[in-house]
Amino acid sequence: MKVGVIGGGQLGQMLAQAGTSLGMKFVFLDPAKDACASALGEHVCANYDDQEALQQLAKEVDVVTFEFESVPAETVSFLSDYVPVFPNAESLRIARDRWFEKTLFKSLDIPTPDFANVESQTALENAVIKIGLPAVLKTRTLGYDGKGQKVLKNQSDVTNAFAELGGVPCILEGFVPFSGEVSLIAVRGKNRAIRFYPLVHNEHRQGVLHLSVASEQHPLQATAEAYVTKVLEKLDYVGVLAFEFFEVDEGLKANEIAPRVHNSGHWTIEGAVTSQFENHLRAIAGLPLGATQKYTESAMLNFIGAIPSAERLLSIESCHLHDYSKAFKPGRKVGHVTVCCKTMDELKQKTQAIEALMSH
Amino acid sequence: MKVGVIGGGQLGQMLAQAGTSLGMKFVFLDPAKDACASALGEHVCANYDDQEALQQLAKEVDVVTFEFESVPAETVSFLSDYVPVFPNAESLRIARDRWFEKTLFKSLDIPTPDFANVESQTALENAVIKIGLPAVLKTRTLGYDGKGQKVLKNQSDVTNAFAELGGVPCILEGFVPFSGEVSLIAVRGKNRAIRFYPLVHNEHRQGVLHLSVASEQHPLQATAEAYVTKVLEKLDYVGVLAFEFFEVDEGLKANEIAPRVHNSGHWTIEGAVTSQFENHLRAIAGLPLGATQKYTESAMLNFIGAIPSAERLLSIESCHLHDYSKAFKPGRKVGHVTVCCKTMDELKQKTQAIEALMSH
Numbered sequence: 001m002k003v004g005v006i007g008g009g010q011l012g013q014m015l016a017q018a019g020t021s022l023g024m025k026f027v028f029l030d031p032a033k034d035a036c037a038s039a040l041g042e043h044v045c046a047n048y049d050d051q052e053a054l055q056q057l058a059k060e061v062d063v064v065t066f067e068f069e070s071v072p073a074e075t076v077s078f079l080s081d082y083v084p085v086f087p088n089a090e091s092l093r094i095a096r097d098r099w100f101e102k103t104l105f106k107s108l109d110i111p112t113p114d115f116a117n118v119e120s121q122t123a124l125e126n127a128v129i130k131i132g133l134p135a136v137l138k139t140r141t142l143g144y145d146g147k148g149q150k151v152l153k154n155q156s157d158v159t160n161a162f163a164e165l166g167g168v169p170c171i172l173e174g175f176v177p178f179s180g181e182v183s184l185i186a187v188r189g190k191n192r193a194i195r196f197y198p199l200v201h202n203e204h205r206q207g208v209l210h211l212s213v214a215s216e217q218h219p220l221q222a223t224a225e226a227y228v229t230k231v232l233e234k235l236d237y238v239g240v241l242a243f244e245f246f247e248v249d250e251g252l253k254a255n256e257i258a259p260r261v262h263n264s265g266h267w268t269i270e271g272a273v274t275s276q277f278e279n280h281l282r283a284i285a286g287l288p289l290g291a292t293q294k295y296t297e298s299a300m301l302n303f304i305g306a307i308p309s310a311e312r313l314l315s316i317e318s319c320h321l322h323d324y325s326k327a328f329k330p331g332r333k334v335g336h337v338t339v340c341c342k343t344m345d346e347l348k349q350k351t352q353a354i355e356a357l358m359s360h
Numbered sequence: 361m362k363v364g365v366i367g368g369g370q371l372g373q374m375l376a377q378a379g380t381s382l383g384m385k386f387v388f389l390d391p392a393k394d395a396c397a398s399a400l401g402e403h404v405c406a407n408y409d410d411q412e413a414l415q416q417l418a419k420e421v422d423v424v425t426f427e428f429e430s431v432p433a434e435t436v437s438f439l440s441d442y443v444p445v446f447p448n449a450e451s452l453r454i455a456r457d458r459w460f461e462k463t464l465f466k467s468l469d470i471p472t473p474d475f476a477n478v479e480s481q482t483a484l485e486n487a488v489i490k491i492g493l494p495a496v497l498k499t500r501t502l503g504y505d506g507k508g509q510k511v512l513k514n515q516s517d518v519t520n521a522f523a524e525l526g527g528v529p530c531i532l533e534g535f536v537p538f539s540g541e542v543s544l545i546a547v548r549g550k551n552r553a554i555r556f557y558p559l560v561h562n563e564h565r566q567g568v569l570h571l572s573v574a575s576e577q578h579p580l581q582a583t584a585e586a587y588v589t590k591v592l593e594k595l596d597y598v599g600v601l602a603f604e605f606f607e608v609d610e611g612l613k614a615n616e617i618a619p620r621v622h623n624s625g626h627w628t629i630e631g632a633v634t635s636q637f638e639n640h641l642r643a644i645a646g647l648p649l650g651a652t653q654k655y656t657e658s659a660m661l662n663f664i665g666a667i668p669s670a671e672r673l674l675s676i677e678s679c680h681l682h683d684y685s686k687a688f689k690p691g692r693k694v695g696h697v698t699v700c701c702k703t704m705d706e707l708k709q710k711t712q713a714i715e716a717l718m719s720h
Contacts, residue, residue, distance in 0.1 A: 016400075017377050022670070023683030023695070025399055039385055040376075040400050273678055273700070288674045295655050310382065314648045318633055323383030335383070340633070 001285055002027065004061035004083070006075070008035030008043060010324040010333065011067035011261050014269065016040035018277035022285070029057050036325045037067075048075050058082035063284050065239065069096045069259050070142050086238040086284040087259045094235065095259040098171045099140045105254045108230040112254040113246070114174035121162040127172040128158055134175040137161050139168050147207070151175075176253055178246035182215070184224040185265040187240045187279040188232045190286045195279065196225050197272060197292045200264045202244070205304075208331070211351065212264040212300040214271060216344065220252055227254060240265070240280040263302065263333070270320045270338045271298025296340040297347045301354055303335040308357040313337060316353055361645055362387065364417045364443070366435070367427035368395030368403060370684040370693065371621050374629065375427065376400035378637035382645070389417050396685045397427075408435050418442035423644050425599065429456045429619050430502050446598040446644040447619045454595065455619040458531045459500045465614045468590040472614040473606075474534035481522040487532040488518055494535040497521050499528050507567070511535075536613055538606035542575070544584040545625040547600045547639040548592045550646045555639065556585050557632060557652045560624045562604070565664075568691070571711065572624040572660045574631055576704065580612055587614065600625070600640040623662065623693070630680045630698045631658025656700045657707045661714055663695040668717040673697060676713055 001024050005012045008030030016026045016037055026041030033045055042060075046053030049072055057079075058064065064085045069092055076089040094100045098115075105112040116127035118137065128135065133155070139148035150165060152158050152172075162170065181204070185197040199218040203211040215221075228243045242262030245252040265276035274282075274290025282289055306328045307313075313321055320338040328334055337354055341347040361384050365372045368390030376386045376397055386401030393405055402420070406413030409432055417439075418424065424445045429452055436449040454460045458475075465472040476487035478497065488495065493515070499508035510525060512518050512532075522530065541564070545557040559578040563571040575581075588603045602622030605612040625636035634642075634650025642649055666688045667673075673681055680698040688694055697714055701707040 013380065017380055020373065020377055020400065020685075021680070021682045023667075023681075023685045025685070040380065282674065287670055290674065291677050307383075310647055314642065314650065317651050320381070321383075322381045325380075325383045325385070 001025075001063070002061040003281065003284070004029065004057045004064040005037070005041075005067055006048065006064065006071055007067035008032065008037040009067060010036060010322075010326070012037030013040060013324060014266070014275075014277045014322075015065075015067065015261065015281060018269075018275055019281045022278070022281060022287070024281060024285070027057055027061055029053060034327070039325070048072060051078060054079055055082065065280070065284050066092065066260055071096070084284075087241070088236065088238070091235045091237050091241075091259045095257050096142075097140045098138055098143070098173075098256065099169070101256055102171065102173075102254075104231065104234065108227075108234060110227045110230060110254045111250070111252065113176045116172045118162065118170040118172050124158065124162045124170070124172060128152070128155075131172055131174045133158075136173045136175060137165060137170050138173065139165055140171050141169075149207075176246045176248060178248050178253070180247040181244065181255070182218070182220070182224070182247055182252070183212075183242055183244045183262065183264040184228050185240060185242050185262060185268070185276050186225075186228045186232060187276070187283050187289055187292075188237050189283045189289050190238055192233075193289055194229060194232060195289045195292045196221075196228070197265060197268060197276070198294055199224055200267070202264050208304055208333075209263050209302055210304075211302075212267060213347070213351075214267055214294055214298045216297070220247070223251055227252065231257065239283045240276050263336075264300070266322070266336055267298040267300040267338045268292075269322075271295055271340050296342055297344050298338060298340050299347050299351050300336055300338050301351060301358070302333055303337070303358070304333060305330045307335045308354075312357050313354065316350055319350065319354065361385075361423070362421040363641065363644070364389065364421035364424040365397070365401075365427055366390075366408065366424065366431055368392065368397040369427060370396060370682075370686070371427035372397030373400060373684060374626070374635075374637045374682075375425075375621065375641060378629075378635055379641045382638070382641060382647070384641060384645070387417055387421055389413060394687075399685070408432060411438060414439055415442065425640070425644050426452065426620055431456070447601070448596065448598070451595045451597050451601075451619045455617050456502075457500045458498055458503070458533075458616065459529070461616055462531065462533075462614075464591065464594065468587075468594060470587045470590060470614045471610070471612065473536045476532045478522065478530040478532050484518065484522045484530070484532060488512070488515075491532055491534045493518075496533045496535060497525060497530050498533065499525055500531055501529075509567075536606045536608060538608050538613070540607040541604065541615070542578070542580070542584070542607055542612070543572075543602055543604045543622065543624040544588050545600060545602050545622060545628070545636050546585075546588045546592060547636070547643050547649055547652075548597050549643045549649050550598055552593075553649055554589060554592060555649045555652045556581075556588070557625060557628060557636070558654055559584055560627070562624050568664055568693075569623050569662055570664075571662075572627060573707070573711075574627055574654055574658045576657070580607070583611055587612065591617065599643045600636050623696075624660070626682070626696055627658040627660040627698045628652075629682075631655055631700050656702055657704050658698060658700050659707050659711050660696055660698050661711060661718070662693055663697070663718070665690045665692060665694065667695045668714075672717050673714065676710055679710065679714065
């Protein structure tokens, strides 16, 4: 089976590493000449709206998937005319737009922060009256890793906020006093079977994921699974979906979904029986899904901007390095490590040892 | 780091899957146009004695390794003039020739079957007098998977045996009444550190590896480790080495070594903390070696000639498929599965379920 992937970054790279074992070949569409996944397959170097390139891709492959959701809707619908695309166009349409996303959560009775659509400064001011401050103004599309958002603490923050985010359609979200952030990685097959990984605790730094720890029997696992099931079934979703939640006193509040393999699921490569990457590919290929249990306790640490010395990292037992072969650049995700240990205490110690290497 | 690999089959493919995580890129030298590893790196499509191609490879990469040992000695010595080669030329020279190999074992006091060098029919007849029958006549080089050998049960088998194996240099080995076959996968780093995986029980069918089961605390683990250490140190070996033994009443008798990642170590991809592929690459790159413990009980089954339906295989929980993307052909290794389970009983059940799929 030949799989087309829109985007050729590290997610594409890890998909190809997993898919090679399933006998799959890969074609990546990515405008970047140095797209890191390109070493593991063919590389169609073109823009995402290049219809000729899309057609070429569609002709060559059996199925198309995405490694990021900010793909133009036209790209997806164009491709869907020629080749099966998973997840489907509707899932991408919803997931790439915070307003559609939260509207979907609300319609499915999934708790979510208060929110309002904001298409002008006037609309913003009305929304602030309704929702109150503090609140967060976010662009509806194209925001990621804390980009495209602004925290509004008091009235003076509101004054130019709409213009400051570029005057594009936004969503205002009530600030949620959360105690933690968790994500649930789920996968749904063509036969509608669903599997869930254990809930993952996520810690962000400057808006970017820093640390993910797979939880031990989280008390809200079943609650999260019920919410995610609603979304998967509503969208007739096929593939891996990541669902991020805020942990609040009452339980969980839905933050956002990513219709793809997700950074907070990277630990599954070494830490779970079947990785999120393999399960995504199994799903879109119509194969049975793999088991999602943890082997051991697992944590994942992101390397932003640079990777500490491999020599030192690999001296730490059970430290699994993933170097994406990307040029180092401030703020760029260039790699990660997964640490697998028998106990949570040991996991914490090793995680701290790696953090110490990162700060040097 | 860019790694050159002589050979572009499934071992090269699995090296590249592992090495990608370490930020490595791969160049494969293989005369086969459809070399299965070629999807995961550059492919220099040339014969192994093509000096121009070897020079091109040497220029492009930081280090060279091998996925099979039947490489002409000239290839290795030629490459060694331009680029570091691991394992070293001497290790390959020994490992590719059964006479050198067994002579080394003997010189290191490692028990091995009786053996004699056979370069003519007369030499064979003298060797039979010395060693007795039954015995096995094997070509000194290029034999693998039971090819290039002939069992001599009685005098009439001896008559034309030397000519039947092509009149090439051979070795006669006394038949060993063994109760089992085991292999020890070891890895030695540039800093001389050595790590061992658990001994693996191997079952062959028609001379080809069929099943490998990672053992539980094998009573001869320490004995095997001592033997392998002698060889690794004598050869100043860097990389993964597989050492095959016969289990006999008195302990172990050395059969042969393979100076590379080995089929009986494939289970380490899912079953051990660090796979043999990653550890081989860590070794040749001068990085610290990774832990070699088992996560769970693990077994590997080879697919020879064809792979059963992926749909059915993957319905078996904890069954990890490796489809090498090779055309199906009788006798050809086209894939394998690893099964990981908590108990040996469960492992046996699942292994049998997979064997049942294979016979359909």
